[in-house]
Amino acid sequence: MTSSKPKIAISAIAPIVLLAILIVFLLGPASTFLQFGIILPEISIEKIQFLEDEIHATVRNTGPVDVNVVVADVNDRIQPAAIEPDSHLERFETGLVRIPFDWNEGQPYAVGLTIDDGTRFEKRVDAASASLEPNSELFAFLGVIGLLIGVVPIMIGLLWYPFINKLGKNSFNFFLAFTIGLLLFLALDAIEEAFEISNMHLASVFNGELLIATVIILSFLALFGIGNFLIKRSEFSKLSKGLAISLMVAIGIGLHNLGEGLAVGAAIALGEVALSTFLIIGFATHNTTEGLAIAAPFARTKSAIGKMICFGMIAGIPAIFGTWIGGFSFSPFLTVIFLSIGAGAIFQVVWSIFKFIKEDSDSFSNISVICGIGVGLVVMYLTSIFI
Amino acid sequence: MKILENMEKSIQSSKMLYILILIVGVSTLYFVIPSVTVAEETPQTFLTHTGLVISTTGDVIDPIGYDGEALDFDPAKFMKNFDYGDVSVLEDGTTLREFYITARNDRVMEVSPGVFYNVWTFNDSVPGPTIRATEGDLIRIHFTNEGSKSHSLHFHGIHKAEMDGVFENIGPGGKFTYEFYAEPVGLHLYHCHVHPVEEHIAHGMYGAYIVDPKEGRDSAEEFIFVLNGLDTDFDGENNFYAANTIPFYYQHHPIEIPVNQKIRAYVVNVLEFDAVNNFHLHGTLFHHYPAGTNSVPSGYNDMLTMSQGDRQILEFSYKYPGLYMFHAHNTEFSEKGWVSTFLAKETTDDFDNKVEYDDII
Numbered sequence: 152m153t154s155s156k157p158k159i160a161i162s163a164i165a166p167i168v169l170l171a172i173l174i175v176f177l178l179g180p181a182s183t184f185l186q187f188g189i190i191l192p193e194i195s196i197e198k199i200q201f202l203e204d205e206i207h208a209t210v211r212n213t214g215p216v217d218v219n220v221v222v223a224d225v226n227d228r229i230q231p232a233a234i235e236p237d238s239h240l241e242r243f244e245t246g247l248v249r250i251p252f253d254w255n256e257g258q259p260y261a262v263g264l265t266i267d268d269g270t271r272f273e274k275r276v277d278a279a280s281a282s283l284e285p286n287s288e289l290f291a292f293l294g295v296i297g298l299l300i301g302v303v304p305i306m307i308g309l310l311w312y313p314f315i316n317k318l319g320k321n322s323f324n325f326f327l328a329f330t331i332g333l334l335l336f337l338a339l340d341a342i343e344e345a346f347e348i349s350n351m352h353l354a355s356v357f358n359g360e361l362l363i364a365t366v367i368i369l370s371f372l373a374l375f376g377i378g379n380f381l382i383k384r385s386e387f388s389k390l391s392k393g394l395a396i397s398l399m400v401a402i403g404i405g406l407h408n409l410g411e412g413l414a415v416g417a418a419i420a421l422g423e424v425a426l427s428t429f430l431i432i433g434f435a436t437h438n439t440t441e442g443l444a445i446a447a448p449f450a451r452t453k454s455a456i457g458k459m460i461c462f463g464m465i466a467g468i469p470a471i472f473g474t475w476i477g478g479f480s481f482s483p484f485l486t487v488i489f490l491s492i493g494a495g496a497i498f499q500v501v502w503s504i505f506k507f508i509k510e511d512s513d514s515f516s517n518i519s520v521i522c523g524i525g526v527g528l529v530v531m532y533l534t535s536i537f538i
Numbered sequence: 539m540k541i542l543e544n545m546e547k548s549i550q551s552s553k554m555l556y557i558l559i560l561i562v563g564v565s566t567l568y569f570v571i572p573s574v575t576v577a578e579e580t581p582q583t584f585l586t587h588t589g590l591v592i593s594t595t596g597d598v599i600d601p602i603g604y605d606g607e608a609l610d611f612d613p614a615k616f617m618k619n620f621d622y623g624d625v626s627v628l629e630d631g632t633t634l635r636e637f638y639i640t641a642r643n644d645r646v647m648e649v650s651p652g653v654f655y656n657v658w659t660f661n662d663s664v665p666g667p668t669i670r671a672t673e674g675d676l677i678r679i680h681f682t683n684e685g686s687k688s689h690s691l692h693f694h695g696i697h698k699a700e701m702d703g704v705f706e707n708i709g710p711g712g713k714f715t716y717e718f719y720a721e722p723v724g725l726h727l728y729h730c731h732v733h734p735v736e737e738h739i740a741h742g743m744y745g746a747y748i749v750d751p752k753e754g755r756d757s758a759e760e761f762i763f764v765l766n767g768l769d770t771d772f773d774g775e776n777n778f779y780a781a782n783t784i785p786f787y788y789q790h791h792p793i794e795i796p797v798n799q800k801i802r803a804y805v806v807n808v809l810e811f812d813a814v815n816n817f818h819l820h821g822t823l824f825h826h827y828p829a830g831t832n833s834v835p836s837g838y839n840d841m842l843t844m845s846q847g848d849r850q851i852l853e854f855s856y857k858y859p860g861l862y863m864f865h866a867h868n869t870e871f872s873e874k875g876w877v878s879t880f881l882a883k884e885t886t887d888d889f890d891n892k893v894e895y896d897d898i899i
Contacts, residue, residue, distance in 0.1 A: 205592075221599055222650065222653060228870065229874050231600035233592060233598050233599065234597050234599055235596030237597045238599055246596070248599075249594060249596075265770070265771075267653060268653075268654060268770070269654070269655050270770070271771050369558075
């Protein structure tokens with residue numbers, strides 16, 4: 152066994168070495184032979200911010216070759232500007248373009264950047280609004296938003312616990328199935344939002360669609376591992392299975408709320424939404440159902456209220472961190488990733504609840520289960536209309 | 539025992555997990571954290587159009603820095619450069635003016651600081667040389683096409699059909715001799731007329747052609763302004779506009795003229811893609827002569843509207859010293875480069891209200 156170890160190592164490394172030699176050959180001696188097609192440089196304006204007398208555009212080189220950013224314009228009118236740290240952008244490097252401009256609140260603007268070959272790239276903003284200054288006031292504001300859309304509604308939703316606890320078997324299954332419906336909708340919602348952000352802000356070089364799919368599957372697998380571990384432990388310890396599922400739901404929803412918080416925080420920071428009371432009400436209503444999803448598997452376990460509140464926190468608090476991260480440093484890449492993680496996590500939770508119902512009741516195809524899923528989806532759709 | 543085995547297994551698998559987390563984590567950070575090259579420590583400042591002073595540790599991107607050194611084209615020289623050709627006199631007393639024009643389409647020119655654009659040129663210049671002759675002279679142009687595409691020379695004016703440069707394309711490596719008498723008196727133009735003409739003109743194959751009257755013109759400070767544009771990303775819209783190719787050039791390099799001196803500007807509009815171009819002069823009005831064919835001005839104005847191929851001779855002078863703008867009053871064009879300045883100066887330095895222009899520019 153030990154004597155063959157070097158052989159194994161060689162057989163593992165040999166293909167990598169050969170591949171490296173091939174790449175060196177292709178980049179070196181064969182590079183002129185293999186040159187065909189036209190290389191098109193590309194830059195992407197990832198973020199536009201409106202400061203006092205200045206417009207800031209964050210630009211990334213998303214093409215295959217280095218570029219220089221040489222001209223800036225606002226609404227297709229050339230403006231003297233500065234680019235930091237310098238006008239040369241290597242692949243994937245970002246720069247900050249500062250355009251002195253006396254912009255008007257609420258007016259649409261297009262910021263254009265021209266690179267050395269004369270190609271102009273543009274990004275539009277529907278309505279200019281002052282970028283938020285990172286200070287304690289904003290910190291508190293975003294925290295409150297996160298609290299209102301994450302923690303508070305989930306806690307309210309948990310209040311359904313005594314009601315669910317007293318239900319008969321069929322009704323209980325109905326509510327478990329109902330949470331499946333809710334969660335499926337949440338996952339689809341997150342995927343849709345991830346695609347939207349990917350299309351709006353993420354350069355095509357990042358392969359947004361594949362990134363989302365990859366992260367969803369990775370996240371599902373990760374949660375699958377954690378879930379199995381928790382359920383196995385519940386077999387040995389006093390942790391009941393229902394409690395384990397509940398914890399899984401809380402973690403899944405927590406990851407989802409982190410992504411959601413990021414998206415909301417970013418939208419506030421970028422001035423893309425008029426954050427009305429109505430929108431907060433919509434989010435709150437929507438997320439109250441998340442509390443129900445945690446409470447349902449929790450029912451029939453003889454656990455303390457403290458644990459349930461703890462689970463609610465696990466599910467809700469990430470929304471606050473999300474709004475902070477999204478509000479202070481928006482990164483489309485990070486937001487897409489977290490939305491996808493949330494979606495993957497929720498798919499895993501759905502899977503766990505499925506198994507829970509199946510093992511717990513002999514009649515999975517019970518009409519109450521089917522109705523539960525259906526009603527869950529519809530309720531979520533209706534509450535989503537308000538957002 | 540079983541637990542121990544499980545432990546071992548889980549340790550094995552956790553190694554794999556660490557590798558996975560490492561790969562995912564590193565690749566995420568790579569894209570999220572912007573890579574930053576070492577920035578210059580000393581901040582530099584620049585002045586905006588509205589007078590704001592901006593300080594930056596990065597690079598200033600502004601057409602102000604253009605100095606014309608990166609290409610063989612200097613708008614300051616071009617505007618005063620009239621090509622009279624190689625002059626000889628024929629047996630019948632006619633003046634013969636011979637010009638040598640070479641067409642190319644492989645040059646890349648820095649048209650604005652940092653912007654590199656493939657220009658198609660006559661004598662390595664956009665616009666091509668300003669051809670100037672006196673009415674009745676015989677003009678002979680030895681045309682050589684050193685480009686990889688067909689080109690031609692089409693002159694406006696009176697000449698034989700076979701000298702019109704429209705139906706006889708000169709292929710790569712080809713030569714052709716255009717010969718015609720300079721008529722009528724006026725300001726005309728020439729350009730490549732190979733299909734698609736729009737493409738050949740948009741890339742820079744044009745120039746001005748002046749025919750002076752036999753009796754000559756009044757003495758004046760003379761300038762040539764060819765109004766053009768550059769569609770550097772080929773979307774059928776100009777990215778830059780200019781008088782004499784380089785956007786914002788004369789805004790940052792004012793054209794110095796004496797006050798009370800007669801100025802004569804030859805203005806030719808060759809702008810592609812936009813239906814009209816115009817010319818607006820500040821601080822004074824001009825007499826203008828459409829196509830320069832009439833000795834009586836057709837108007838006294840500070841605005842000229844011209845479609846493609848239109849040209850006008852302008853005559854004016856400045857009463858007061860100072861910095862005066864002239865630009866397209868279609869302000870989109872002026873804010874994309876077609877904005878210029880005259881700096882009218884007293885001939886002696888000891889005049890009242892002397893302004894330090896260096897502070898303004």
